[in-house]
Amino acid sequence: MQAVILAAGLGSRLGLNRTGYPKGLLRVAGRELLLRHLLLLSRYGVTEFVLVVNPRSRSHFEVFLARHPGYRVTLVENPYPERGNGYSLWCARSAVKGPFVLTMSDHLYEEKFVARAISGRGLILDREGRYVEPTEATKVKLQDGRVREIGKDLTEFDGFDTGFFILTPEVFETAEKVVAGREEVTLSEIVKEAALPVTEVSGLYWTDVDTPEDLRRAERELVSASVKGAGDGWVSRYLNRRLSTALSPYLCGRLSPNQATTLSFFLGLLSALVAWFNTALGGFLYQVHSVLDGVDGEIARATLQQSRFGGLLDSVLDRYVDFIFLSVLLLKVRPEGLGLLVALLALLGTVMVSYVTERFKGAYGREAYGTFPVLHYFPGKRDERIFLTFIFCLFGWLETLFPVLALLTQGKVLFTLAVFWKGRRWLEP
Template identity: 35%
Template structure:
């Protein structure tokens, strides 16, 4: 299926932020790229983009994206973009669309699931389908600016800004047949909404409910702020986050990520930086002294927080890779070993007679942390399956808890008790997982 993306507008309310609205960066990624990637994730095979203001700059960006993503992207210039509404942009692409097509706005952020929901509900043979948000309290919507709809028996009865009464919002995502072009020619008003209203009066617009799906019209600075906050909030609630990650590390790492995405830093560079902090922390443990011990603990916890930024940046900027995830996991294992060995050495070297039980406890802590990480994939998979069945995931004991204990040990000087706690807790959790996963079979 093809996707038509309207990207001809000037975006005057955001002119201080970007040359044109489609090129406006949202957490480091231009709006037009986010829209294009959403369409591709939903199964679109080819995109047609209508340009207008700053057309050459938008076309250059699209040509780069087409090569990088390996997807055909054709552009059409709307010469009337400055004097006519967005309906003329749709008509400008008529010659390239002779079958049902997806229609999206370059300045609307939507999640792929919203689009796939719409694609699963085909339009009438001579009409269109519109994705409608029925949440009238959606915090991402400006009720005074949004296009409202009124539905009746699964169809759009009326549509327009300021419509009363109404029971939903136009998300700006349509599944269309070529009948839309005829409707645009039949109305004098050049707005797309006018053609949709014309079809609605004939009962030719299906309403597809997408309530609960993420979408946001980025139309001004306030909407941009709402959109960025919402995208960052979607990073929370990762199923594999433990209690420390969920309530301490993640809120802090997201604040850092919000700034990192504006620079050309890669997730792998962030992983390496976090690892370097852990190496420095371990070196301070090995050097001895209460001051070095405390500073090392602070660096270890800082590394744990920053370690969450690599995945966040990767998700926000579409930089996820199997290698990146693997590199991060490998560096985490090295960091764990170095931190626990550093604490063990500190305790052993500062204890008179250098008792062997300190080394044995440190060894047990390292082995336990390694085995906990080794069992994590299968355990997490089983817990996610349990959640899907309506169960509870329970407490997840992982690296976030372990590094926080290292931090507390370094600050308080209670190194051996914490090493013993880590050794017992990590190995006990491994045994618990073995029995739990066995019981799930």
């Protein structure tokens, strides 16, 4: 499949006008908007790109493409960019061979949006517009599932134009008529004239970037939209994620996900070391580590750098940090006999809570929490355990911590196994 990306606009509201620097090459979350398009569209089957550019910005794109030689991109100039983005589409006609994706270089989509939109048809419509500024957005009015009216000033409308289209070359026949008739041609005019069919993709993150404020806002929203959630406990939802999603936008592009993982790991080790000398301070650093533990995944997803290895490394290092932190507390408390056994069960439990769900995923190839949402109701996820440990450290209740953790974690393991047991027949092939 091909994709046509319109990039001939000059970004006057972003103050790029005079330099000829194109909007598509602005960085959001450490990556050029255009690179996001190339990355995401490639992941979903686009193998060839047609980039319609302004002659004044051509050299900027050439520099960019030389740095990313893995993509097959044809540059097409729009000699009259002032004639509008409809004219830009028209310029791409001879480079297009079959059905194609059409999108805008200054638009930004989360991965799930592209995954769903790519199998659609016509204009991709967002009925909810959850992330949309209604006064700025282009609205669409439908009739019989096709575009009837489109524009920024519609008062009655069915949804928002996401700037993402799945088209066939027939659209150029309509474009030819529209272009022949007037000087300035917006894409909307062609879309309306062609009465494009519509596919709904609602509730997912997309935006366009017009002003410097848009850029900053997009970074924040991209990080928020990237929170996975499935593995998050209560503490994470109401405390950790609020802090980490405020921090991550500043780190996107400055820190790689694996660097964030490593930093967080060393902070965890440091917290264990500090706990040896000062339990309360160590516990506090442990909780800070817990907040930072979310950053690597947020950065990875926001900058499209997720890797399975990164997730694996993060999990393994988390098990080490937990075990080592609790080991230091155990060395301080020096329980004897039964007390030691209970403490050891608490240590084992912190690893096993994760082991059982990971083993489940290995066996069945699906997420345990996604398959059995009831698992959420039993507390004992990592964020919750760490917060509990932090509180107990703060008050110096170390002797009580181990029995509580042992009960919590071993209870969660038992509960999880019972849920798997109940669901086993349903799951076997």
